[in-house]
Amino acid sequence: MRVSVIGCGYLGAVHAAAMAxxxxxxxxxxxxxxxxAMLENGQPPFFEPDLPEILSRAHESGRLTFSxxxxxxxxxxVHFIGVGTPQLPHSDAADMQYVEAAFEGLSQHMRPDAVIVGKSTVPVGTAQELANKLQAIHPNASLIWNPEFLREGFAVKDTLEPDRVVYGLSAKELESGDRARSLQVLDDVYKQILATGTPRLVTDYATAELVKVSANAFLATKISFINAMAEIAEATGADVTQLADAIGLDERIGRRFLNAGVGFGGGCLPKDIRALIARAEELGVGRSVTFLREVDDINSRRRERVVELATEVLGGSLNGKRVAVLGLTFKPNSDDVRDSPALDVAVRLKGLGADVVATDPQGIPNAEQRHPQINYELSTEKALQSADLVLLVxxxxxxxxxxxxxxxxxxxxxxLIDGRNALVPVQWSLAEWNYFGLGR
Known part of the structure; x- marks a missing residue:
């Protein structure tokens, strides 16, 4: 099929290459x-494992172009809308200008019977608004909402081998069942994926829009829950990692995402839960997600706790102390430093007078653009040299x-402060390190 992808950022570039x-x-x-220009030359504008390979194959096949x-x-x-919906500068709400611009551009140049597929994470109600506009301009065109569930570091796999696909259809097409035109078109696009038995869920627009933000809100809640337990563990002498192991064996709970540490970040979870809160308040049901404000607050407190602990470990003052910060991205296998706990902690330590030397395998260029006041060192060994404190974040x-x-x-x-509880404490203690794990 002939497919367009509007927006070639993280979501769009991966999706375009995967469709090819x-x-x-x-x-x-x-x-x-x-x-x-970078994508046309086969160079991803960001770090993502496996993307260079499928991008190269797509270019060699002649099936992929960028413009x-x-x-x-x-x-x-078919037209996929995969533009960003960042948080507004002075609000928790999502900035919809890029989605609106993409839709406006498409409506002027698309075939009157084409199918638009929304993949951007948007406030509930957006799809219906766009569908109404589309109906007025192109009565024979269709809109379907198909949320993405990409994990940075696994985006290619998550696109080509998703654990589910969700289709949000208009009320009229829902009545048509499997005969719905947009459903049939998207089934053709995803034919190879669906042939493997990937579950396909067909819903209304509102449900499809809520799937992504509610999934992120649930994950954020689970992470903040175990970090709240870490606060109690620190006050009582308990070990939050053993606690997570124990409650994680309960099939109703599960062990994944029960990892206490410095908290979550990135371009999705923080802004998505805030956007959900904002939209719920607009709809008059803000009380239903009041708990998400505490989820956000707990997450912020973990960053503060790392800085407090660093100050305690170094005798009450960071002034002139050399701190080696291991990690800048919000998670491994990414170069994304948006709302990164690691970078935030490094900046806070610098502001308190520490001589911060930060390192990361992929995140230094992006971190330098945001915070040039930090000293960056690509070599881990050089970053560790003469450090008074090592901080793994x-x-x-x-x-x-x-x-x-x-x-x-x-x-x-x-x-050593293990901000992710990623190390084996006894190994470091046996080597005569003062080891500090969060919630341990």
Whole structure:
């Protein structure tokens, strides 16, 4: 099929390459000419495992092109909208200007019978509003909402081998059941994926829009819950990791995402839960998600706790103390530093007078653009040199595999805060380190 993808950021670029991998002819559209130039040369504008390989294969096949010219979508059968919905500068609500601009551009150049597929994470009610506008402009066109569930570091796999696909249809098409035109078109797009037995859920617009934000809200709640238990563990001498192991064996709860530490970040969870709160308040049901404000507050407190602990470990003052910060991205296998707990902690330590030297395998260029006041060092060994405190805040494999004895030969003082509880405490203690894990 002829497919367009509007928006070639993290979501759009991965989706465009994946659609070409499935055999479709794809054109990716974005207003950022620099980003488009990189993608046209087969270079991802961000770090994501496996993306360079499928991008290269797509280019070699001739099935994938990128452009700033939206008129190239004119002969496409299906149009995916994958633009960002960041948090507004002075509000918790989502900024919808990019979705609106993408829709406006498409409506002017699309075939009058084409199918638009929304993938952006939007406030509930957006799809119906867009569908109403589309009906007025192109009565024979269709809109379907198909939320994405990508995990950074696993985005290619999550696109080509998703654990489920969700279709949000209009009320009229829902009445048509399996005969619904947009459903049939999207089934054709995802034919190879569905053939593997991937579950397909067909819902109304509102449900499809809520699936993504509610999933993120649930994950954020689970992470903040165990971090709340970490606060109690620290006050009582309990071990939150053993606690998580114990309650995680309960099938109703499960162990995944019960990892206490410095908290969650990135471009999705923080802004999505805030946007959900904002939208619920607009709908007059804000009380239903009041607990999410506490989820957000707990997450922020964990960053503060790391800074407090660093101050305590170093005798009450950070002034002039050399702190080696291991990790800058919000999670490993990514170069994303948006709302990153690791970068936030590094900035806070710097503000309190610490001589911060931060390192990360992928995140330094993005971190430098946001906070040039921090000293960055690509070499882990150089970052550790003469440190008074080592702080692990992003659990990259290379940091988890560090040898305590070797690291001890590099630093000035053997003080370690494991902000992700990613290390084995006894190994570091046996090497005469002062080991501090959050909630342990």
């Amino acid at each position: 991998e499935l055999g479709h002819d794809v054109v990716g559209i974005d207003v950022d000419s620099e980003k488009i 700033t010219d939206i008129t190239l979508v004119a002969d496409c059968d 992003t659990e990259w494999d290379e940091y988890k595999q560090l040898d305590p004895t070797f690291v001890g030969s590099l630093v000035r003082e053997k003080n």
